[in-house]
Structure formats: structure tokens, C-alpha cells
Amino acid sequence: MGRQLLIGIDVGSSGVRVELYDEEGNLIAVGRSSIARQDVKEWIEALRKAMPHIVKECMDCEKHVSIDSTSGTFIAIDKHGEALYGPVMYYEKKIEVFEGVKNLPEIRELAKRGITTDAASPYIKILYMKRTLKELYNNVYKFVPAATWLLYKLCYPKGEEWSDVKTDYTNALKFGLDITTTPPTWFKPLFDALEIDLDKLPGLAPSGEFICKAKSELAEELGLKNASVYQGMTDGNAAALAGGALDKGDVNIYTGSTTVPKVSVDKIVIHPALYYHIHPLNGYLAGSATGFTGAYLSWFAEKVLGLTIEEALRYAEVVEAGTEYLFFPYGDRGPFYDSSLTPALVNIVMYEQPREVVIGRVLRSIVLGIALLENSYLRLFEKTFNMRIADVNLTGGGSRSRFWNRLRASIYEKRVVIHGDLVGVGTVIPVIYRSGLYTRITEIKQRFLRPVDLIEPDRELVNIYKQFKEDFENKWMKLRELYKG
Known part of the structure; x- marks a missing residue:
């Protein structure tokens, strides 16, 4: 047997990142392309462009590859895997279609099973295609998630018919998966009610299940010919695993353009602010995805103030703790799913201070509001699942600022564990687990998860921000009532 090479590919909306690991969990190379x-x-x-040269150069390596991509993005393909339509991105919405079907009993029933429907749900957009692009819809062989399409592009040579196409449970979730059954199945009553042909959806499989030995021309170009290809997952789930959410009670918050809090649990407890994935290893991942958080901070800094995000955080850091205004992020996704709930800054008081201090206070208020939103989910997790969270694992671009992470630890009143922004390792963890390379989760954590920083709460900041936490949740609910009025 040659050297083992574990290849995790993350295909996001802004770029591709390829991470290479050996069987001991050492990071060998990282490649990126926008x-x-x-x-x-x-x-x-x-x-x-992103594939590191070592993949081609290592001729005797035994290569294992899996891919994650954005949740809810899909492509309509023909029988040879060629794209007929798309990609249809996760953020695209069909509001009129949604408004017409949102009160169907089948959609309400699916919500009871942990899956919330909104205008961006894939089956809403597939229904739009059936109604307005009938000929195209009729010619579609399968609607497949982005990660699934890319994986099967490694399997089949050009012109060969794709057979037995499956997608993993995490990618299937937003397409109408019933995760309350064993094994999970498509929620047939939904597709019957919407008159969507269920045979146009792929089969189902767990993350990390073997798909094929790569034999396509693309695989050969990438240095992946004869590599073992495995079912992938959504980028949010990959980030959660890369950020330590492997075992029951583990919590990860991905903080980037949006905020994605997740907790590993062993049961489903229905709550309107939560949805569930089948955990790629065991049990479930309960979580949510918020509206724009980091993206709003970046937009405000760059477009309103002409600052980079790094400059904005430096302005925010020097402002006295406790003098912030109260900032409320978007509520169009979790926890409210209310499109009328746009960002707001309240409790604004004029201070006779230099302009840079006032600018810093506004920016620090946004930073604080995002941390308070994150904390509201931690409180929800503890209450819903009757658990106590000790550590909070952070991943994503928003976790790079030590100032912000110190603020977070003090608001959470919990230790914060920083894992950086590499998510490809999360993609290969189910491969490691299901292939039997390592079967104990503790050993996988020790070898493949290597935190870059640990931050304890600052007791002085804990006391300063206690009242902010209560005000945030109470006033956000009142703000929602105001918007509805």
C-alpha cells in the first residue's frame, strides 16, 4: 500500500480550496482559486487551478477524495451529467411561488420534522421550473446538489450515462428529506402535493460512503485517476466537523458572511429556529443559518465608512466596553425567518468625542450585536437539549480577530476554541471514520483537529455585558412587533 492522501475539497460561492492530509492528520498542502x-x-x-501539484506528483499515493459545497445550490442535468440549467444558487428566491404554497399541510408537516420551507428552498425553485420552463423540466434527468455533481464528474468519462446517482443526507436536507425515518427518505407527501417528479431527485446515502474509483478525463487532469471518491456534505456541516462538532454536546459556530451555529445531539426536538441534519458520524446536527452578519459588518465598514474590515476592527477595539449602542442583525433567516426584520441600531446617544471614537463605537456595536446573536443560540441549545456547553468552537473568517473572540468568550461566559478557516478536514472526517482508518472519535479529534487559539472569558467584560444580553433578546422581539406594525 502506498502513502495515504486524504483530499478535502471545499467549493464555496467565492472560491475553491483544496486541503491535503496524510493519515496522521498532518496538513500537507493547501490550494486556492477564486x-x-x-x-x-x-x-x-x-x-x-486550486489542486496542489503534489496530487499529480504522488504517483504511488492511495488517494481518497470528497467534496463539500453550498447547501441548497443545485444543477439540473441530463443523463450524461451535462448541465441543462444552473447552477441555481442557494440564495436565489422565488417569493411568489413560495407565497402560493407556504400554507400547504405537507409543508407544515415537514416543518414538524425539522425542515423549514422558505422562498429559497430548492423544491420551491424546482416547482418554479416546472411551471415556467416546462420543456426544460421534462428533459431533466436529475436535480443534483453542487457537491454531488462535482463528485460524479470525477467518476464518469464524458459521454457515459450516469447511473445510480446518489446524494448525501446533508445535501439532501433542503431538498425535502425526512430525517425522522430510518434510514432517511424523501418526504413523498411534499412532492406529491407539489407535483414534482420524485424520480428526478437522486438516491440517498450517508456522507463518507464510497461512490466510485475516479475514471473521468477531469479526474485524470487533476491527478485523481483511480482515486477513491466518497459522498460529501454541505459546507456548513464540513465547517462544523472541522470546528470540533464531532461528539454529543459539541458546539461549533461558523462565523463569516452569515453565522451558522450547530450542536451535535442524539435526538430531534422541534423548534422554529432550528433545523436538523443527519450528523455525518452519529446522531444529528441541530443548528441554524442566520441572515447576513459578517457581510453586513464588511458592507457598512467599506461602503459607508470607506474602511477595510481590518481597519474597522481596530477602530472598534479601542472603544470603551459598555458604551456600545444596541445592534440587531438581519432576521430574514434564523432565528425568525421574517423578511421584514432588517438590521437596526438603537439606544443611540450623542457623545462629544473625536470622530474616530464615534465611528469605532458604531462598529463595535455591530460586532457586539453579532456576538449577542451567537449567544442567543447557545442559550437556545442549552435550554432545548437540557445540556451545559463548556467550550464553543469557532471557525470561519469572523474568528480571526482575537479582540472579537475575547468579546465572544466574555458574552458567552465560556471558553472559546479557535479552529481557523480550513473546512476541508471536516469533509474527509466521515471518510476516515467509515473507511475504518480511525474508528474512535477521540482519536480523530486528536489527530485531525488542531486548535490555533484558546480564549477564556474576561471577568470584567462578563459583568459589563450581562445587561446587554437581556436587553438584546427582549428588544429584538419588540423590534419584530414594531416592524410588523
Whole structure:
């Protein structure tokens, strides 16, 4: 047997990142390439550019590859895997279609099973296609998630018919998966009610299940010919695993353009602010995805103040703790799913201070509001699952600021564990587990998860922000009532 090479590929909306690990959990190489526009050819080209040279050069390596991508993004393909339509991105909405079906009993029943429907749900957009692009819809062989399409592009040579196409449970979730059954199945009553052909959806499989030995021309170009290809997952789940949410009670918050809090649990407790994934290893991942958080901070800093995000955080850091205004982020996704709930800054008081201090106070208020939103989910997790969270694992670009993480630890009143922004390791963890390379979760954590920082709460800041926490949740609910009025 040659050297083992574990390849985790993360295909996001702005770029592709490829991470290479050996069987001991050592990071061997990382490759990156940006995506200029959402086009399947652009994705493939970015994948070519991002693939580290060692993948081709290691001729005797036994290669194992899996892919994660954005949750809810899909492509309509023909029988040879060629894209007929799409990609249809996760953020695209069909509001009129949603408004027409949102009160169907089948949609309410699916919500009871942990899956919330909104205007961006894939089956809403598939229904739109059936109604307005009938000929195209009729010619579709399968609607497949982005990660699934890319994985099968490694399997089949050009022109060969794709057979037995499956997607993993995490990618299937937003397409109408019933995770309350064993094994999970498509929620047939929903598709019957919407008159969507269920045979146009792929089969189902767990993350990390073997798919094929790569034999396509693309695989050969990438240095992946004869590599073992495995079912992938959504980027949010990959980030959660890469950020330590492997065992019951583990919590991860991905903080980037949006905020994605997740907790590993062994049961489903229905709550309107939560949805569930099948955990790629055991049990479930309960969590949510908020509206824009980090993206709003970046937008405000750059477009309103002409600052980079790094400059904005430096302005915020020097402001006296406790003098912030109260900032409320978007509520169009979790926890409220209310499109009328746009960001707001309240409790604004004029201070006779230099301009840079006032600017810093506004920016620090936004930073604080995002941390308070994160904390509201931690409180929800503890209450819903009758648990006590000791550590909070953080991943994503928003976890790079030590100032912000110190603020977080003090608001959470919990230790914060920083895992950086590499999510590809999360993609390969189910491969490691299901292949039997390592079967104990504790050993996988020790070898493959290597935190870059640990931050304890600051007792002085804990006391300062206690009242902010109560005000945030109470006033956000009142703000929602105001918007509705």
C-alpha cells in the first residue's frame, strides 16, 4: 500500500480550496482559486487551478477524495451529467411561488420534522421550473446538489450515462428529506402535493460512503485517476466537523458572511429556529443559518465608512466596553425567518468625542450585536437539549480577530476554541471514520483537529455585558412587533 492522501475539497460561492492530509492528520498542502461568477465551467476551472501539484506528483499515493459545497445550490442535468440549467444558487428566491404554497399541510408537516420551507428552498425553485420552463423540466434527468455533481464528474468519462446517482443526507436536507425515518427518505407527501417528479431527485446515502474509483478525463487532469471518491456534505456541516462538532454536546459556530451555529445531539426536538441534519458520524446536527452578519459588518465598514474590515476592527477595539449602542442583525433567516426584520441600531446617544471614537463605537456595536446573536443560540441549545456547553468552537473568517473572540468568550461566559478557516478536514472526517482508518472519535479529534487559539472569558467584560444580553433578546422581539406594525 502506498502513502495515504486524504483530499478535502471545499467549493464555496467565492472560491475553491483544496486541503491535503496524510493519515496522521498532518496538513500537507493547501490550494486556492477564486470563483469570478457562478457557472459550472468556472467551478471546474477553479478546481483545476486550486489542486496542489503534489496530487499529480504522488504517483504511488492511495488517494481518497470528497467534496463539500453550498447547501441548497443545485444543477439540473441530463443523463450524461451535462448541465441543462444552473447552477441555481442557494440564495436565489422565488417569493411568489413560495407565497402560493407556504400554507400547504405537507409543508407544515415537514416543518414538524425539522425542515423549514422558505422562498429559497430548492423544491420551491424546482416547482418554479416546472411551471415556467416546462420543456426544460421534462428533459431533466436529475436535480443534483453542487457537491454531488462535482463528485460524479470525477467518476464518469464524458459521454457515459450516469447511473445510480446518489446524494448525501446533508445535501439532501433542503431538498425535502425526512430525517425522522430510518434510514432517511424523501418526504413523498411534499412532492406529491407539489407535483414534482420524485424520480428526478437522486438516491440517498450517508456522507463518507464510497461512490466510485475516479475514471473521468477531469479526474485524470487533476491527478485523481483511480482515486477513491466518497459522498460529501454541505459546507456548513464540513465547517462544523472541522470546528470540533464531532461528539454529543459539541458546539461549533461558523462565523463569516452569515453565522451558522450547530450542536451535535442524539435526538430531534422541534423548534422554529432550528433545523436538523443527519450528523455525518452519529446522531444529528441541530443548528441554524442566520441572515447576513459578517457581510453586513464588511458592507457598512467599506461602503459607508470607506474602511477595510481590518481597519474597522481596530477602530472598534479601542472603544470603551459598555458604551456600545444596541445592534440587531438581519432576521430574514434564523432565528425568525421574517423578511421584514432588517438590521437596526438603537439606544443611540450623542457623545462629544473625536470622530474616530464615534465611528469605532458604531462598529463595535455591530460586532457586539453579532456576538449577542451567537449567544442567543447557545442559550437556545442549552435550554432545548437540557445540556451545559463548556467550550464553543469557532471557525470561519469572523474568528480571526482575537479582540472579537475575547468579546465572544466574555458574552458567552465560556471558553472559546479557535479552529481557523480550513473546512476541508471536516469533509474527509466521515471518510476516515467509515473507511475504518480511525474508528474512535477521540482519536480523530486528536489527530485531525488542531486548535490555533484558546480564549477564556474576561471577568470584567462578563459583568459589563450581562445587561446587554437581556436587553438584546427582549428588544429584538419588540423590534419584530414594531416592524410588523
